Every structure is written in C-alpha cells, then in structure tokens.
Amino acid sequence: MAAQTLDQIVSLCKRRGFIFPGSEIYGGLQGTFDYGPLGVELKNNLKRLWWQHNVYDRDDMEGLDSAILMNRWVWYYSGHEDTFVDPLVDCKLCKGRFRADKLQEASCLKHPKLHPGECEGELTEPRPFNMMFKTQVGPVPDPESFAYLRPETAQGIFINFKNVLDSTGRKLPFGVAQIGKAFRNEVTPRNFVFRTREFEQMEIEYFCRPGEDEAIHEAFIKDHLEWWIKVCGLSPDRLSLYEVPPHELAHYSKRTVDIMYRYPIGTEELEGIANRTDFDLGSHTRDQDKLQITAKVKKNEHSTERLTYFDQASNRHIVPYVIEPSAGVDRGVLAILCEAYDEERLDNGETRVVLRLKPALAPIKVAVLPLKKNEPQIVETAKRIKRMLQEAGEFRTVYDDTAGIGKLYRRQDEIGTPFCVTVDFDTIGRAEDNGLKDTVTVRDRDTMKQERVPIKELYNYIRERIMPKKG
Numbered sequence: 001m002a003a004q005t006l007d008q009i010v011s012l013c014k015r016r017g018f019i020f021p022g023s024e025i026y027g028g029l030q031g032t033f034d035y036g037p038l039g040v041e042l043k044n045n046l047k048r049l050w051w052q053h054n055v056y057d058r059d060d061m062e063g064l065d066s067a068i069l070m071n072r073w074v075w076y077y078s079g080h081e082d083t084f085v086d087p088l089v090d091c092k093l094c095k096g097r098f099r100a101d102k103l104q105e106a107s108c109l110k111h112p113k114l115h116p117g118e119c120e121g122e123l124t125e126p127r128p129f130n131m132m133f134k135t136q137v138g139p140v141p142d143p144e145s146f147a148y149l150r151p152e153t154a155q156g157i158f159i160n161f162k163n164v165l166d167s168t169g170r171k172l173p174f175g176v177a178q179i180g181k182a183f184r185n186e187v188t189p190r191n192f193v194f195r196t197r198e199f200e201q202m203e204i205e206y207f208c209r210p211g212e213d214e215a216i217h218e219a220f221i222k223d224h225l226e227w228w229i230k231v232c233g234l235s236p237d238r239l240s241l242y243e244v245p246p247h248e249l250a251h252y253s254k255r256t257v258d259i260m261y262r263y264p265i266g267t268e269e270l271e272g273i274a275n276r277t278d279f280d281l282g283s284h285t286r287d288q289d290k291l292q293i294t295a296k297v298k299k300n301e302h303s304t305e306r307l308t309y310f311d312q313a314s315n316r317h318i319v320p321y322v323i324e325p326s327a328g329v330d331r332g333v334l335a336i337l338c339e340a341y342d343e344e345r346l347d348n349g350e351t352r353v354v355l356r357l358k359p360a361l362a363p364i365k366v367a368v369l370p371l372k373k374n375e376p377q378i379v380e381t382a383k384r385i386k387r388m389l390q391e392a393g394e395f396r397t398v399y400d401d402t403a404g405i406g407k408l409y410r411r412q413d414e415i416g417t418p419f420c421v422t423v424d425f426d427t428i429g430r431a432e433d434n435g436l437k438d439t440v441t442v443r444d445r446d447t448m449k450q451e452r453v454p455i456k457e458l459y460n461y462i463r464e465r466i467m468p469k470k471g
C-alpha cells in the first residue's frame, strides 16, 4: 500500500526509534535529524548493500573515505565558491526567506497553507546565497584560515585520483566509491529527512576514456534503477527517470538523468546520474595548457599534480571523463520507509501497521520471544536461541519479553522484523508428547503464518530467507 502521508512515517520513526528531530531537548536545530536505534541499523544496511553492489560485486571499483574538511582551493577550482548558490527571495510582509526556484515547496509564514508569492506578501528580487558552511581552522581567528564543510563527497575523490591510480595500478575504465556526510546550508530544509542541512551521500566517480562515456552512463542509469527496485524493494510504479533538459543542466554536464521516486510529498530526486566530462579532473590538474581539456575550466595555479592517465593505446596522457551516480542515503531511507509502510485491516477488525521491508534491510532480522516470561525453562531456551543466532554474526537478533505475545508481534511488525521465533511449552517438552520438543514456531511478518521448525534447523531456515538472492 505504501505510506499515504509523510506524517505516518514521521510518527512511526519517532515512536519506534528510527529517526528523531535533531537537538530536540533544546528546541531543535532546523534541518538536522538523529538516527535512533533502529534508524542506524536500517541506514547501515542500506549503505552496506550499496557498497556490496557497487564495490564488491564488480571488478572495476575501489573505495575511499576522504576528509570532510579540505583545502579551500578545492572549492575554488571545483566552482563551488562562485556557482554553488541558490537564488533567495525575502517576503516583505511575513519576513520569511525562501528559495526562488522552490517556492512551491515553501509555505508563507503568515498563511501556512499558501506558497510565498501566492499570498498578499510581496517578494524581493532573487539574490544569490552560497550554500556552503564555513568553519574556522586552527586557534587564531584569521580571515584566511577557514574551511568549508563539504557540500558533496565527490571532490574528495577527484583530488585523490592520482593517489588511487598510483596505489592500485588501475586501468581505465574504473571507478571510486565513497559514502559520507555532506553539508548544505539549505534555505528551506523541509519534508523530514528529504531536504536537510546535514545528510549522507553514496557517490561514485567512474573514470573512462572520452568516447566510452555515453554507454557507461546509460549502463549506470539502468543498473542503479534496477538496484533500487530489486535490492531496496522500491516499486517500479513509483520510480521514474527524469532527463534533465539542456537549460537546467549544470554547466559541466553533458547529460544528467535523475532517478525520481514518488514520495507522499510528490515525485522528487532520489539519485542523480551525470556525465561530467573532463571538467573535474581538468579543473584540479596542473599543466592544463599541455592537456587537451574539452570542458571550460578555471586556470589552475595551485595544483601540484597532473591528474591524467597514460593511455598506452594512443601513447599519450589523457584527462579521463567522469560518470557520477550520486544518491542520498537519507532520501533512500525515506523512500524505503514510505514504500514498506502498510496499514492492514485484520479479520478481527483491528488495523496492524507493518513495515514490509526487504529482510536484508530490516533493522532486526529475528525476535526471539518467550511465550511466558515466568517459566524459567522457556526463558532460558529463548535466550539460548537468541545467542545461537546472534553468534553466527550475520543478522541482528533480539530477545524480548516485555509484553504479552500479541503485543510483541505487533511491535515487531511495526519495525519490519521479518521473523519472530516463539518458544513455548511444546519446545521444552512440557506439553503432551506430540513430537514438538526442541521445535519453535517461526512467524512470518507479511503473511502472519506460523511454521514449526526444529531448533537445529532454525539458523539455515532463517538465513535462506534473509540473504538477498543474486541474479
């Protein structure tokens, strides 16, 4: 069914501990969120699956974890110092400040149901606003000693191109993947974790020869769209591709295609996949004049390194082209939660909330529940099973006896736990001799069907159903 409103997700996230508003006890800090006990598991699972698919399952990828703080010249030559700006308008009446190109996303401060410009307030002319956060580096407050918090992870990859190439001996084409925090001083952070000031990105910079770029770009679009469907469980009906029209393209981009997801707030960008030509390496390299850079770049007077690749076939140094798939971790988490959310009407007239997460993404894979918590043998057996499953190390298993069994099932449904294992009187051989000793019931989250499984087969039973099948 999927979530109908963002409020359903916001309230589930707070109630069950997926995501909390940032700095809540001090009144909050706009555009920041804290991932709670379940949110951190879900987010880690998403990042792990992405890394698995994009680094481990391929033969042409390396990983990187570069610093958030970088020399300020990085942002000068990347173009962010002068082009990473949004047009801002102020409302003369309500004193609100809004992004001129996103007025439809914003609300008037006086009439929250109206968008700015549609109310009686007059807007000022748009003026540029740089979205990078500045911070001071070192103990002396000197106007020259500042750094930016990176607004994207990508630049850390470009400036390490030569290091990665020299240390790995890679041949073109190859890519570098990175997952990490990015910061943007968004004018109107909104829609929960969709647009925040601190967020995470999963990015690839894939280096190739000019001429190969178009086919590689196309292959990434297809592969990543399929990944969101197959691995993350997003419905193909709610996903679409947006071919960014020429007049909206960033100046360096030859072509950009966005993977869009239909959130309850509307269809919005989940991942952007851009062909950035030789702009990035061309911008950060020295000896620009000696290289045939096709993109329009600033004259670089500070770089100490040639960011080129020696192409044996043509016997010359080339500046590789770059294909960049860039996805938001938080927008991924939000899409996954919206997609998985379901309210199901039960035969007894009650409604159960269930998160139909792909098992590989579920924060908790198995909950082991004792039917009675004042029966020492049942409790002991349940705890032993919990330890046995957890010690296998692959999936997070919890023991819970804090409520009656019905309530415990409902709680696990709501957080997306695919399997509940219940230890009862049959398990410990206390009921009549019915052949069920040393077996447990395994309840499936989606169908609510229960199966009797011998304890010694339990690990394999669950493992088979949790690990994503390849192909």
Ligand SMILES: Nc1ncnc2c1ncn2[C@@H]1O[C@H](COP(=O)(O)OP(=O)(O)OP(=O)(O)O)[C@@H](O)[C@H]1O
Residues within 6 Å of the ligand: 184, 186, 193, 194, 195, 196, 197, 198, 199, 200, 201, 269, 270, 271, 272, 326, 327, 328, 329, 330, 331
């Ligand atoms: N403020 C933000 N909060 C959360 N995720 C973000 C934010 N800005 C960008 N992202 C994520 O990073 C990815 C790559 O960033 P990119 O610069 O292409 O975004 P963008 O085109 O500026 O996004 P938008 O147009 O929505 O502001 C986006 O597809 C998105 O998933």
